[in-house]
Amino acid sequence: MESAIVNRRDTQALMTLYAEPDLEHVRELHDRLIVSDDHLDREAAIWLEPALDLGPVRSDPRRLVVEMREMEFVLYTLIARSGDAGRVMNQWMNFIANAAHSIEDGFWIDAKILLSRALQSSRHASVERLKLDPGLSYEVDILQRATASYFEEVKGYPLRLGIPEDRLEAILKAQEVMLDLMQIHYGEAAREDAATVAPAIYRLSAAIRYLMDERRGIDAAEREMRLASEHLETKLGGVADEALRELMDESIKRIKEVVTAP
Numbered sequence: 001m002e003s004a005i006v007n008r009r010d011t012q013a014l015m016t017l018y019a020e021p022d023l024e025h026v027r028e029l030h031d032r033l034i035v036s037d038d039h040l041d042r043e044a045a046i047w048l049e050p051a052l053d054l055g056p057v058r059s060d061p062r063r064l065v066v067e068m069r070e071m072e073f074v075l076y077t078l079i080a081r082s083g084d085a086g087r088v089m090n091q092w093m094n095f096i097a098n099a100a101h102s103i104e105d106g107f108w109i110d111a112k113i114l115l116s117r118a119l120q121s122s123r124h125a126s127v128e129r130l131k132l133d134p135g136l137s138y139e140v141d142i143l144q145r146a147t148a149s150y151f152e153e154v155k156g157y158p159l160r161l162g163i164p165e166d167r168l169e170a171i172l173k174a175q176e177v178m179l180d181l182m183q184i185h186y187g188e189a190a191r192e193d194a195a196t197v198a199p200a201i202y203r204l205s206a207a208i209r210y211l212m213d214e215r216r217g218i219d220a221a222e223r224e225m226r227l228a229s230e231h232l233e234t235k236l237g238g239v240a241d242e243a244l245r246e247l248m249d250e251s252i253k254r255i256k257e258v259v260t261a262p
Contacts, residue, residue, distance in 0.1 A: 002205075003047050005182045007040045014044065018179075026051050034155060039120040046112045046155070054158040061103050061157075064150060068100040071146060078139060085126035092121035096147070099154075108157045115151040122147045164214045171211045173258045174225060177251050178204040184244060193239045197248065203228035204255075222259050229255040 001018055004011045013029055026048055033045035075093035082089045095118035102111035121127070122144045131137040163171065181197045181204070207224035210216050232248045232255075239245045 001179055002182065003040075004044050005179070005186050007043070008186060009040055009044060021051075023051065037123075039116045042116045043113055046109060046116065049109075049112075050159045050161045054156055057157055059153055064153060065100045065104050067146070068096050068103075068150060071143060072097045072100070074139070074143065078136070078143075081136065082130060085124070085130050088121050088124045088126050092118055092127070092147070095121060096150075099150075103154070108154070108159055112151075112154055112157070115147070115154050118147050119151045161212070162214065163212050167211045167214075167218070170218075170221075170258050171208055173254065174204055174208050174211070174221075177254050177258075178208070180247060181251060184247060193241050193244055196235045196239060196244075197232070197251075199231045200228040200251070203231065225255050225259050229259070 001011060001014050003009075004014050017025055017029065030045045030048045030052060033041040033048075036042055036045075072093055075089060075096065079086050079089045079093065095114045099111045099114035099118060102108070102114060127140060127144070130140045178201055181201050185194050185197050185201060187194070203224045207221040207228070210221035210224065211218065229252050232252050236245060236248050236252075239248065
């Protein structure tokens, strides 16, 4: 939901799943989005994957890291010869390089998203035009195929989120408030005062991440939620939009309920 809202995607199917989680429907939506030609659809699908059983890793991630670092070097050598496509080629190279680091460090969600972006860059119109050049056509085509292959391999890596069970209710309540505020802040018909809630969104996002990390105490999360609430209280009187003011007031009450819960 967060990814779709920020990227201003159609959130109706995700909102339905959020309200009524169903593994079969998660799988159906994931399988439809992951094969999209649009990276932003694929990113939403990747964030659904912790709910799915993707099975064991069927290849050696270390081999993939080596190959991707080799691709990074080849892309680097092509940038100077790419003319108007140089900027996109540079993005492609950076996505590949960062994805390799993410795989090596075990950050597989990041790796999947970065490779999806690399795939998007590799299919850019300016890159396609490079294949009209006999001196570049073969290399670009091979690199495009390799990028698609790497994404296909990595998207099958299993994902799991380790969330302390005793914090789950607090996480969900904080997330509900944050998503409501995000719908306003990133909405297509954004209200004039919508930016007012942005700092509270950032505070709630930080609080959720603290709560998800069992190595961290809840004090840090509660501090972020209090700061979110205080920000909304401070700005409340200056908001002209009545509907937004009501949402902010309700959000303050809901945040305080989470902070004061045993």
